[in-house]
Amino acid sequence: MKTILTALVATTALTGAAFAESHTDTITVGITQNNVGVDSYQTTYEQAFIEAAEGMDNVEAVVLDAGGDVARQIAQMQDLIQQQVDVIVIWPTNGQAVVPAVRAASQANIPVVVTNSNIAEEGFDFIASFSGPNNVQQGASSAELMCEALADDGQDPSEATGQIVQISGQPGYTTAIERQEGFEDRLAEACPGVEILETQPGDWNREKSQRVMENFLVKYDQIDGVYSGDDNMGVGALNAAKAADRVGEMALIGATNFAVGYEAMAAGEYYGSIYQSPVDDAQNALKTAIAVVNGEEVPFLNYFETPKITRDNMDEFSKPVF
Template sequence: MKKLLLTLAMGTSLLASPVMAQEKLKIGATVYGLNAEFMQIWTSALQQHPAVKAGEVEVTIFDGRYDALVQQEQFNTMITQKYDAILIVPMDVEAAAAPVQAAVDAGIPVVGSNARVNSEVLTAYVGSNDVEAGELEAKAVLDKMGCKGNVVILEGPIGQSGQIQRLEGNQKALAACPDVKVLEQQTGNWSRAEAQTLMENWLTSHPGQINGVIGQNDEMALGAIEAIKAANLKVEDFAIAGVDGVTDAINAVKEGQMASILQDANAQAQGALDIAIKAVKKDYEPQSEIWKQYPQMEWKDGTGKDYLVPWTPVTTENADKLLEARSKL
């Protein structure tokens, strides 16, 4: 992913050719943070959108730096500079509501993607069902454990919709396994490093007692794997799962170290941009191929409220194909 690291930074403009510059739409995208691979893939997908490559749209990426207040200031900037539309991947489900309202009050449509905002004024939301993801990943862990033993849960940032909804799914799966005990449950803030530190502490506090690790994203699951290796324990002795299908997780699935579910960042980002353009240009027809890729996610003339991209379980059978598709981003 070195290419992404070089091309994506706070405020980076994703510019196409200057053809018809006077008619080019100006769309901003504020994302909760760009440190990890998933959001780098999401932002790269905007750069690859046909409307951006054709010079019809100029997209500016704002790095929210994992801070809801930073995202609020970025909204203020986009409102002041009269952007045509705004995309948001929010850090906090509640805190993002006020800046979204301010943009809509200023006549700027806002489309949510990947993480939800508690707001009724969003033009639409393009993401995936996080409750379903939480249940699927927890079930993968519990099935390997035979519905017996002890687990730990690595949560996302408290207050982000992914953390809230995936935990709901985790708990739904756990309710079906009453003999499983949750020994620890704490936020790792989507961070591999933070999760590694937590897991190291838990392995010390509960020696020989942890059987499963539910990581609400792949980065944290991978951090737990690093902690297990550092403790000279066998990764295969643990049931571990994450969510997102980042590159390292796909490789870890190939090696039998964990389970993962692919969250299609490309479809979420390009779908959100198509919706945003439609909100500004009423005669616009979607240009991204993702609508053909996921026919069950109907376009609805761009007027729908919820567009849910399906999850794809990562398996040893499809891992190489997924990695090949990733290499083209």
């Protein structure tokens, strides 16, 4: 297997029915990622994708990174289309903005698998499958954890009350939108007595999230809980709470359990999160892409499992490597 790492990036779409007859014995998979350097989840995902591809004799991988730049991702997608790769895996920088590029791939008869964070619904006709977590369900599960955390001893979680703040992911990014939507909708159902005081984006960045939380702590005298769209941001919030000596007064909930979140959970500083493996994420995306090229039927929404994790059950899960 040959892996090509380059500074370019791309995306594409269409199912692989008639296409399955046209590829050669070697399958060339082009993957365009969102922003490998922004956090350890994406770094681990890339490594796992490369390792999985290297384990297949008939797969050549062109591994690209958009660096969080939509224009760069669109340009790189055009490059992959020109290379006539057999299938494109795209981790969108912006689910709405990449739809025209996905449509262009579809028109070039190159199937596209969207990974990790889905594109906007109007692009669904141009993709073969989405491979990744159910982000709406992750947000909903995090809301249930928040209800549990804010309930008094012996109290039904549905009767929990409190005031919380939310640190969301990158604006316009489908994962951020879906996790926020899932969290807010389920929170209103599961424990309507819990109020969201304010939501601000942390852009998946720990340092920015720490600054956001510092502002929350200045603005609000009472904060009973913090929901962050991933543990990288959640630990930024935790660091701010530590610096202000206010950790004990609030429950911190995240999604996508990072190693730092796992450690904070073990220390009793972080209530819970959602366990999501970047290795499973990457492997599932590659398997889905290969199946599409081979003309196999795959689910349109090909989710992998992401269970709740708290201090009570964390021994059942391996510490994340990212």
